[in-house]
Amino acid sequence: MVFGPASQLGVGLFEDTEPVELLPGRSSEEVETVIRAVYRQVLGNAYVMDSERLSVAESKLKEGEITVREFVRQVGRSDLYRSRFFDTCPRYRAVELNFKHFLGRAPDGYDDMKLHSKILDEKSFEADIDSYIDSDEYSSAYGENIVPYYRGYKTQTGKKMVGFTHMFQLLRGASSSDFKGSLPGKSPALNKYVIQETPLAVVPPSGGSDGWSFQDTALGARSRHGVGASSGGKVYRIEVTNYSSKVVNRVSKFRRSNKVFLVPFDQLSKEYQRIHQQGGVIASITPIN
Structure with missing residues (x-):
């Protein structure tokens, strides 16, 4: 259930759009729609030039050699994603964006941040990306062939209300970009609020609040x-x-x-x-x- 009028909270487009799924017997146009949806979600609504697209991974998806989940993994582990959302970002900003891009929600608290920080320290960037995509939560929410989508702006069973309020700090309407044009820029949007599990005011973007x-x-x-x-x-x-x-x-x-x-x-x-x-x-x- 969405808290308040979706249009006023800046999430009307997400609420009115059905999840994108790659179905058996799909046409080439439908596969292309899935590819665009993955880039839009995983890269935070940022523009992708033709030269930046993952042509090999796209070809494998079109031929049915990999699932949507594996295509999401390829985009997440790519140099394109790493250069935009890891190498140039503080760690806590990178982690909160990973939660948004791959699980469609904000971090749920200090334990979430600590877990992924530990993976980055002890393993690698690629292993951390895998930890989101291979999680039970990802499987339950998206399975093999649904493109990840934003879920954190809805109240969810088993999730803390504090995470719901934090999602609105990461999701500022359908036209915002996590690469360019977001309010926090390269700085964490949540940081201490996640660690201390402090709820924040749900503030609509300017276009939705008169x-x-x-x-x-x-x-x-x-x-x-x-x-x-x-x-x-x-x-x-x-x-x-x-x-x-x-x-x-x-x-x-x-x-x-x-x-x-x-x-x-x-x-x-x-x-x-x-x-x-x-x-x-x-x-x-x-x-x-």
């Missing part, structure tokens, strides 16, 4: 705001939306912008009044230290 969405602000940002802690040692993070400019006679008048303010406790009441005077709507106030 033009605004909040992004987390690093705790160190308080120094950039020039904010120090009060005598009580507390600094509060205020998230504001619908924050509109009162200035006229300009080319643009911004609306529905989201802002984050870091405020000492003794200035909280004053900041609260200022925000409301300027038409802002406070979405949340949380302590950050």
